[in-house]
Amino acid sequence: MSTDTTSSSQLTENGKLRHLIRIAGLSRDFISRLLDKAESYQVPVGKPPARDTVLKGHTVANLFFEPSTRTRASFELAAKRLSADVLNLDVNMSSRIKGESLLDTIYTLQAMQCDIFVVRDASAGIPDFITTNVQPNVSVLNAGEADVSHPTQGLLDLLTIRQNKQALDGLVVTVVGDIAHSRVARSLSEGLGIMGNNELRLVAPKGLDPDPDLYPGAIIGNDIDKAIKGADVIMALRIQRERIKEKSSLMTNHEYLQKYGLTEARLDKAKPDAIVMHPGPMNRDVEIAGPVADGPRSVITQQVNNGLTVRMAVLAAVMEARTT
Amino acid sequence: MSTDTTSSSQLTENGKLRHLIRIAGLSRDFISRLLDKAESYQVPVGKPPARDTVLKGHTVANLFFEPSTRTRASFELAAKRLSADVLNLDVNMSSRIKGESLLDTIYTLQAMQCDIFVVRDASAGIPDFITTNVQPNVSVLNAGEADVSHPTQGLLDLLTIRQNKQALDGLVVTVVGDIAHSRVARSLSEGLGIMGNNELRLVAPKGLDPDPDLYPGAIIGNDIDKAIKGADVIMALRIQRERIKEKSSLMTNHEYLQKYGLTEARLDKAKPDAIVMHPGPMNRDVEIAGPVADGPRSVITQQVNNGLTVRMAVLAAVMEARTT
Amino acid sequence: MSTDTTSSSQLTENGKLRHLIRIAGLSRDFISRLLDKAESYQVPVGKPPARDTVLKGHTVANLFFEPSTRTRASFELAAKRLSADVLNLDVNMSSRIKGESLLDTIYTLQAMQCDIFVVRDASAGIPDFITTNVQPNVSVLNAGEADVSHPTQGLLDLLTIRQNKQALDGLVVTVVGDIAHSRVARSLSEGLGIMGNNELRLVAPKGLDPDPDLYPGAIIGNDIDKAIKGADVIMALRIQRERIKEKSSLMTNHEYLQKYGLTEARLDKAKPDAIVMHPGPMNRDVEIAGPVADGPRSVITQQVNNGLTVRMAVLAAVMEARTT
Numbered sequence: 014m015s016t017d018t019t020s021s022s023q024l025t026e027n028g029k030l031r032h033l034i035r036i037a038g039l040s041r042d043f044i045s046r047l048l049d050k051a052e053s054y055q056v057p058v059g060k061p062p063a064r065d066t067v068l069k070g071h072t073v074a075n076l077f078f079e080p081s082t083r084t085r086a087s088f089e090l091a092a093k094r095l096s097a098d099v100l101n102l103d104v105n106m107s108s109r110i111k112g113e114s115l116l117d118t119i120y121t122l123q124a125m126q127c128d129i130f131v132v133r134d135a136s137a138g139i140p141d142f143i144t145t146n147v148q149p150n151v152s153v154l155n156a157g158e159a160d161v162s163h164p165t166q167g168l169l170d171l172l173t174i175r176q177n178k179q180a181l182d183g184l185v186v187t188v189v190g191d192i193a194h195s196r197v198a199r200s201l202s203e204g205l206g207i208m209g210n211n212e213l214r215l216v217a218p219k220g221l222d223p224d225p226d227l228y229p230g231a232i233i234g235n236d237i238d239k240a241i242k243g244a245d246v247i248m249a250l251r252i253q254r255e256r257i258k259e260k261s262s263l264m265t266n267h268e269y270l271q272k273y274g275l276t277e278a279r280l281d282k283a284k285p286d287a288i289v290m291h292p293g294p295m296n297r298d299v300e301i302a303g304p305v306a307d308g309p310r311s312v313i314t315q316q317v318n319n320g321l322t323v324r325m326a327v328l329a330a331v332m333e334a335r336t337t
Numbered sequence: 338m339s340t341d342t343t344s345s346s347q348l349t350e351n352g353k354l355r356h357l358i359r360i361a362g363l364s365r366d367f368i369s370r371l372l373d374k375a376e377s378y379q380v381p382v383g384k385p386p387a388r389d390t391v392l393k394g395h396t397v398a399n400l401f402f403e404p405s406t407r408t409r410a411s412f413e414l415a416a417k418r419l420s421a422d423v424l425n426l427d428v429n430m431s432s433r434i435k436g437e438s439l440l441d442t443i444y445t446l447q448a449m450q451c452d453i454f455v456v457r458d459a460s461a462g463i464p465d466f467i468t469t470n471v472q473p474n475v476s477v478l479n480a481g482e483a484d485v486s487h488p489t490q491g492l493l494d495l496l497t498i499r500q501n502k503q504a505l506d507g508l509v510v511t512v513v514g515d516i517a518h519s520r521v522a523r524s525l526s527e528g529l530g531i532m533g534n535n536e537l538r539l540v541a542p543k544g545l546d547p548d549p550d551l552y553p554g555a556i557i558g559n560d561i562d563k564a565i566k567g568a569d570v571i572m573a574l575r576i577q578r579e580r581i582k583e584k585s586s587l588m589t590n591h592e593y594l595q596k597y598g599l600t601e602a603r604l605d606k607a608k609p610d611a612i613v614m615h616p617g618p619m620n621r622d623v624e625i626a627g628p629v630a631d632g633p634r635s636v637i638t639q640q641v642n643n644g645l646t647v648r649m650a651v652l653a654a655v656m657e658a659r660t661t
Numbered sequence: 662m663s664t665d666t667t668s669s670s671q672l673t674e675n676g677k678l679r680h681l682i683r684i685a686g687l688s689r690d691f692i693s694r695l696l697d698k699a700e701s702y703q704v705p706v707g708k709p710p711a712r713d714t715v716l717k718g719h720t721v722a723n724l725f726f727e728p729s730t731r732t733r734a735s736f737e738l739a740a741k742r743l744s745a746d747v748l749n750l751d752v753n754m755s756s757r758i759k760g761e762s763l764l765d766t767i768y769t770l771q772a773m774q775c776d777i778f779v780v781r782d783a784s785a786g787i788p789d790f791i792t793t794n795v796q797p798n799v800s801v802l803n804a805g806e807a808d809v810s811h812p813t814q815g816l817l818d819l820l821t822i823r824q825n826k827q828a829l830d831g832l833v834v835t836v837v838g839d840i841a842h843s844r845v846a847r848s849l850s851e852g853l854g855i856m857g858n859n860e861l862r863l864v865a866p867k868g869l870d871p872d873p874d875l876y877p878g879a880i881i882g883n884d885i886d887k888a889i890k891g892a893d894v895i896m897a898l899r900i901q902r903e904r905i906k907e908k909s910s911l912m913t914n915h916e917y918l919q920k921y922g923l924t925e926a927r928l929d930k931a932k933p934d935a936i937v938m939h940p941g942p943m944n945r946d947v948e949i950a951g952p953v954a955d956g957p958r959s960v961i962t963q964q965v966n967n968g969l970t971v972r973m974a975v976l977a978a979v980m981e982a983r984t985t
Contacts, residue, residue, distance in 0.1 A: 059798035061718040062774040070385040072414060083769055086748055090720060090773055093746045098417045100410055117619050121407055124641035125414055126386040150383035295765050317772035394709040396738060422741045424734055441943050445731055448965035449738055450710040474707035 022144060029334030032153045033327055034140045035162040036203040044207060048172045050326035051319065062090075063322070067329045068097035074127040075101045076118070077156070078134040083293060084156050084165075087317075088131045091324035095332075100127060115139070116146055123151050129331060133157040152331040160194045165327060166292055167200025169319040171208060173312050174246055176319075177288045182209025187240045187283075189273060190250030190300050192217040192233075193224075197250060197292045202228050216240040218264070218273055221252075237273055244283045248290040249275045249301045266299045275301040280310065288312045346468060353658030356468045356477045357651055359486040360527040368531060372496045374650035375643065386414075387646070391653050392421035398451040399425045400442070401480070402458040407617060408480050408489075411641075412455045415648035419656075424451060439463070440470055447475050453655060457481040476655040484518045489651060490616055491524025493643040495532060497636050498570055500643075501612045506533025511564045511607075513540045513597060514574030514624050516547040516557075521574060521616045526552050540564040542588070542597055545576075561597055568607045572614040573599045573625045590623045599625045604634065612636045670792060677982030680801045681975055682788045683810040684851040692855060696820045698974035699967065710738075711970070715977045716745035722775040723749045724766070725804070726782040731941055732804050732813075735965075736779045739972035743980075748775065763787070764794055771799050777979060781805040800979040808842045813975060814940055815848025817967040819856060821960050822894055824967075825936045830857025833932075835888045837864045837921060838898030838948050840871040840881075845898060845940045850876050864888040866912070866921055869900075885921055892931045896938040897923045897949045914947045923949040928958065936960045 023032045023039070036044070054063040073092040077085055085101070092099045104118070122130065129152045132140050137159040144153045157163045175181050186205060188198050192215045205211040206229075213231040215223055225233055234240060241247055252263065264272065275289060289301075289311045297303040306313060347356045347363070360368070378387040397416040401409055409425070416423045428442070446454065453476045456464050461483040468477045481487045499505050510529060512522050516539045529535040530553075537555040539547055549557055558564060565571055578587065588596065599613060613625075613635045621627045630637060671680045671687070684692070702711040721740040725733055733749070740747045752766070770778065777800045780788050785807040792801045805811045823829050834853060836846050840863045853859040854877075861879040863871055873881055882888060889895055900911065912920065923937060937949075937959045945951040954961060 056774075058796065061776075062720070064718055070388055072386070074410075082750060082752065082766070086722075086750065086770070087773060090746065090748060090775075098414065100414060102406060102410065104406065114618070117617065117621075118406070120638055121617060121641050122410070124638045125411060125645050126380075126642075127414075128385075148382065293765065293769060294762070297765075314768055314772045317769050318774075321773050394712055396710070422738065424738060426730060426734065428730065438942070441941065441945075442730070444962055445941060445965050446734070448962045449735060449969050450704075450966075451738075452709075472706065 025334050027334075030327070030330040031334050032140075032144045033164050033331070034144065034153065034155045034158075036164050036167045036200050036207065039207065041207055041209075044168070044171065044204065047168060047323070047326050047330060048175060050329065051168070051172055051322040052176075054322040054325045055318070062094055063325070064094050064096070065325070065329065066096045067332050068092060068095040071128045071332065072098045072100060072126060073129045073131060073328070074122050075099065075131045075156075076104060076122070076133075077102070078104050078132070078139070079157065081133055081157065083317075084133065084320075087320045088154075088156060088324050091321055091328055092129075092131075095325055095328055097129075097328070115143070119143055119146060123148050128152065128335070129154060129328065131156045135159055137161045150335060152334070154327060154331070157196060160196050161199060163196040163200045165320065165324050166197050167204045168327070169316055169323040170197075170201050170248070170290065170292070171204045172319045172323055173290065173316050174288070176315070177312055178245055180209065181205070182211065184209070184245045185212045185214065185243055185284075186246040186248070187214040187216065187244040188248045188250060189216045189237055189240065189275060191221045191252045192250070193221040194253040195223075195250050197248075198223070199227065201248070202231060206230065214240040214244070216273070218269075238279060238282060241279055242282045244287055246288055246290065247275060247280070247283055248292070249295075250292065251294065251296050251300050266296070269299050270302065274299065275305050277302060277305055277308070280305060290316060293317070349658050351658075354476075354651070354654040355658050356464075357488050357655070358464045358468065358477065358479045358482075360488050360491045360524050360531065363531065365531055365533075368492070368495065368528065371492060371647070371650050371654060372499060374653065375492070375496055375646040376500075378646040378649045379642070386418055387649070388418050388420070389649070389653065390420045391656050392416060392419040395452045395656065396422045396424060396450060397453045397455060397652070398446050399423065399455045399480075400428060400446070400457075401426070402428050402456070402463070403481065405457055405481065407641075408457065408644075411644045412478075412480060412648050415645055415652055416453075416455075419649055419652055421453075421652070439467070443467055443470060447472055452476065452659070453478060453652065455480045459483055461485045474659060476658070478651060478655070481520060484520050485523060487520040487524045489644065489648050490521050491528045492651070493640055493647040494521075494525050494572070494614065494616070495528045496643045496647060497614060497640050498612070500639070501636055502569055504533065505529070506535065508533070508569040509536045509538065509567055509608075510570040510572070511538040511540065511568040512572045512574060513561055513564065513599065515545045515576045516541040516574070517545040518577040519547075519574050521572075522547070523551065525572070526555060530554065538564040538568070540597070542593075562603060562606060565603055566606045568611055570612055570614060571599060571604070571607055572616070573619075574616065575618065575620050575624050590620070593623050594626065598623065599629050601626060601629055601632070604629060614640060617641070673982050675982075678975070678978040679982050680788075680792045681812050681979070682792065682801065682803045682806075684812050684815045684848050684855065687855065689855050689857075692816070692819065692852065695816060695971070695974050695978060696823060698977065699816070699820055699970040700824075702970040702973045703966070710742055711973070712742050712744070713973070713977065714744045715980050716740060716743040719776045719980065720746045720748060720774060721777045721779060721976070722770050723747065723779045723804075724752065724770070724781075725750065726752050726780070726787070727805065729781055729805065731965075732781065732968075735968045736802075736804060736972050739969055739976055740777075740779075743973055743976055745777075745976070763791070767791055767794060771796050776800065776983070777802060777976065779804045783807055785809045798983060800982070802975060802979070805844060808844050809847060811844040811848045813968065813972050814845050815852045816975070817964055817971040818845075818849050818896070818938065818940070819852045820967045820971060821938060821964045822936070824963070825960055826893055828857065829853070830859065832857070832893045833860045833862065833891055834894040834896070835862040835864065835892040835931075836896045836898060837885055837888065837923065839869045839900045840865040840898070841869040842901040843871075843898050845896075846871070847875065849896070850879060854878065862888040862892070864921070866917075886927060886930060889927055890930045892935055894936055894938065895923060895928070895931055896940070897943075898940065899942065899944050899948050914944070917947050918950065922947065923953050925950060925953055925956070928953060938964055941965070
């Protein structure tokens, strides 16, 4: 699969966003404007959330073939706050495993005039497959694709880093955890590469190292203390037990915290103003110590809030592409 | 069960639609006006769907005792596009199997001022049972009842045929598949009988033939090629494995396609302008060959779109009955 | 757990309702005003339900860790009729059993600007735990907490009694059934104690008696006929089989009806104008005879309707607390 070819199909002829399948292929300017739009939806804590009527009369179908509470809730609220009608479909994967059945579902939903499909699937390639089969007026948003891509997560991470570090350039960003199974790391890597000259360090327990070909330019290793040294940004990832076949190789929670957990002691080696991120759901005192998760350097709550406004920005952007 | 008696209870004293339980008992004029209303809600592909405020302030409860993705989504979107509040209740059948429990649920929902109940149930008689127990201001819409009735499906099929064949009269309509378990065939048969002088041919694999008493006037047989010859409309039905007890008697998919599938070769025996229908969900290359499903004679997508506007028309009609 | 200390945290400094966790600690005046507000939302049968825009732009998250159809539907419709956005989250308890995971969910939802959490949980103390961890602008409503508290049920029961008996004072109120596991009895007991000088009689089958310390002043016994004699209000409770460990001790349905069921014969011993209540879901001909449930003294449907308007009143009250 050539990134250039497939990603180009995310944009219309006029350079507007038609689908969002991956961050690769988007330009620095385009991403910056999306993040600006997301920021325009932010309001102070305790104020009612921003609302817009840009999706009024339109229908967003949340098509989740893989269970999700957080991402589905975030897309659902983003769509509702833009005045869309929202249809939630939690589809049993086993009965939909074949492409034909999936297509039947897609054809059905677009015949019901669903305009935007938000798709999460545990198999690689499903969002791309859908984009090649929908009508010209339908947009597909990837809400998590196997270990391949999670573009709205990547965008919310970029926005969170930009808000705390001003520029998305010249940064040392360390990601710790189960990199091998992480679509979060993949999308962040794509985004950091586009936005500036950043150093990405990936630290995984042995056996969970990523394929280096997927992370060109990244520094890959197993030594967490070395990787945290001097970092501006440290993101902890959870072990994705559901994707690991040999469960016997897994460490206990306590062992994991000792060897790969983000503890306060380890954080002392990062830059003094380093920020701590986690895409959630978090296992406190496993990949991240409780006091770190709740401490002054944690921007984890900000990530969640940015997730909502980034999804509003993406929904508004695909709607703009339809009307211009 | 006398059709005349029970179906008359679908209408108010003024001849307005109070409940929709079956097509039998509705007049030709009444059905024509419903289909006209549904057509008034249609918009060109790519345009935002039609909206109306006719159900604003009212509540539609989707009470599904049998799982459904497509029909529930269709009713949910129809109600939302008419500005209703929608309550989705996917009720575990096992705990609701007794009439008393069902009544308790109904009484509860009408005390919460739900105005319209959309009910799907695997047992025959449940929608009628509910109509006899609700308050005068509550309407019941049958969204699929065992192998007995699926009136909105029947109406959307009539509308699709009318749009393609101009009149609902003088047509040869062939239905192929598991007729014995098909509420779709039942409702279509009722509708075709009311609307004009049509010839209905029913073709089933042996063992899945319908009870002839349920299809007065229909030509029933097991020879698909003979039944397709000269047909204006051909509808394929899936085998309802979940309703068949002796699974050993089932053919393989390949065998089924050979013997009873809608293939291009078979279609050549129909009229040149014959249309191909399927109520979904479709099993491609089982009861219908992929190229037929996606070919120029297929109106399957149109059926889905008509399903939504027919349901809007029915919802609007029962609301009109309340206020006049 | 001191009732005074914890319950005081339900109110803001200005005496407005911030959280609703239990009825204990609310004043007579405060409860009266809540019930008045609920009544202001009532409309005649067959009229469209009352609507208000007081929650427009705000988000209510229904966080149900224990399954519920009725209470969730009631809160969902109450919130929608006040123009809120509603997010339904049916969370698998097993994966959320630890407080830390629960907190993670709460932090996530409030970062998505959910304003009001409606929480049902099978464990005692969860709603209180959440109130101590949310932002100042977030409200928590208890929608059922183990066998401890169900305050909106208590309020709807008070409203139903007030509507039928004019005053909430000087009444004899008899509750029959599985008192040991009943949060409904607990909340009603708290409410009756605050509102006036009422006599509460609790009758349970042996082994399902309540802890007397939880019901100060109540008359506790096992003789149903004695307890019904001269009662103004009789409420039947179902046996909560899911909370009883030794199933062998349970009676058959027929035995139960004979020994502890609310039959017409038994009702004759109550005051002539006594009313019959049940919080639902009802088991007809087990804890209550069918003719009693549907008879002239039954106010069970009124309870359900009051449930909706009481929940609207509570939602409106916590919203008022935010803005004043």
